[in-house]
Amino acid sequence: MSELTATTTPSRPAFADWATMAGRSLRMTRRSVDVLLTSLLLPVLLMVLFVYLFGGAIQTGTRYVTYVVPGVLLLCAGFGASMTAASVTYDMTGGIIDRFRSLDVAGPAILAGHVAASVVRNLASTVLVFGVAFLIGFRPAAGPLDWLAAVGVLLLFILAISWVSAAVGLLARSPEAAGGFSFLIMFLPYPSSGFVPIDTMPTWLHGFATHQPVTPVIETLRGLLLGLPVGSGPARAVAWCVGILVASVVVSGVLFRRRTA
């Protein structure tokens, strides 16, 4: 190294940083055994658990496996995304965030890298859930367009919930606390139409269960996959997801600046 080589580094597009950060998160996910186990083994276990343990006792009018697939998909998305919170907190509390910032890597690029890895992780677990579901008797009646729409809605949900998780990661002071916070996100699919029909729940829960964000997403997925009429479901599902996505992107931008001030 000489004085001549101590030049300024070229400026670079934000997209390049984002891709680098996403590559980093994916590499680290691949090597962290517990994350891999949770995001890949858990979906299989949940599927089997619901269908064989609870399924016999639940009357939904269809085969339970057919009923429950959307719920399990969303539950797994919640688990997968919640790991994003812990890894964001880990970055923010370690030394690496200072290095990234002193290299002028923008906060959004750092967070978007985590989110991208989260989406890829969740897509992998989604494929796995579908695979297991097929093996144990799930027979959807969806045409190609229905499939495309279903995957699109699911992707949007995963994206939204991953950004929520990133925001939680910025809020938490330790990776453990981040994990705790995200428990709330993971709980949301239970009081919805994901696992049991809402009319079997106590009446006081109906209002929440019907109008919470997870229910329209589940209804949309179920309708699309089974080739049933979906009505306004997709519009409500997309509105919820886009709303949550925009809000958490904005909030995490503010939190990042506050955290690094």
Add this chain to the structure above:
Amino acid sequence: MHDELAVEAIGLEKSYGRVRVLDGVDLGVARGGVFALLGPNGAGKTTAVRILATLIRADAGQVRVAGFDVVADRRQVRRRISLTGQFAAVDDLQTGEENLRMMGRLTGLSRAQARRRAAELLERFDLTEAARRTVNTWSGGMRRRLDLAAGLVGNPAVLFLDEPTTGLDPRSRQAVWQVVGELAASGVSVFLTTQYLEEADRLADRIAVLDGGRVVAEGTSLQLKEQVAGHRLDLVLADAAAFEEVARRLDDRAARRDPAHRTIGVATDGSAAQVRALLDEVDPTRRSVDRFAVHGATLDDVFLALTGHPAEQPDHEKEPAHV
């Protein structure tokens, strides 16, 4: 503002709540120089370095780094600096090579350039053998070297090192010192913080001593040493009467007095001649002094000499000089 300065800070102030961490600090680092900010834990070193490296803003004062204002031209500054902080900023779950290639990409190198730069730095820091193992299998010294290498990927003009050798074993410390020496020789400007007088002495051509948020002394290592003797002679006296007697003879030359242990410390250059002369002077009858020991001056001694009070949060490690 001088253009020949790599780092120039004027009147830096920073408070956290009611705690005043920096209270009007002026600093200047010559281009190509090595500057050490010396002080105990809690003196404000890390706060100062984080302000200079654009990570936090000062409440008052002006800072120019590599010719640019750290607030108005933050991007320009960030493209010319690198910071290696106290906590290793490398990913445990990536290999050494992957860490460096990532840093290369983040400084704007192409894939091929990043790969070449990573290989070059791994070679230079003697990490090539471990390069393809994930960092969680590496020793502390190796991580620190990787951390330093990661800071150099973008060929920074100004390098900030926050306590680069704290917690390292003597061998790794030597390795870090060697790297910093080479960097300085190659024309990079280095700003480092340290708790170790010896480290500042060994690496820096200018040293500022930070105490309670203020610079209490600044100069070359030689200038500071003239204010602070390099060593301390501790005398253990035979009894209370001898203690009184020697204390009286030394008067205000005594750097420390500890009646409970009948020990008196006095500054010395550590040479046999001076120690012999001192012993003869304080104990002409050769009965008062039981034992004696010569120590490298600790930060406490520096503080005592420079500020007239012990460091407020003394460095408890009290390591003997590690040469």
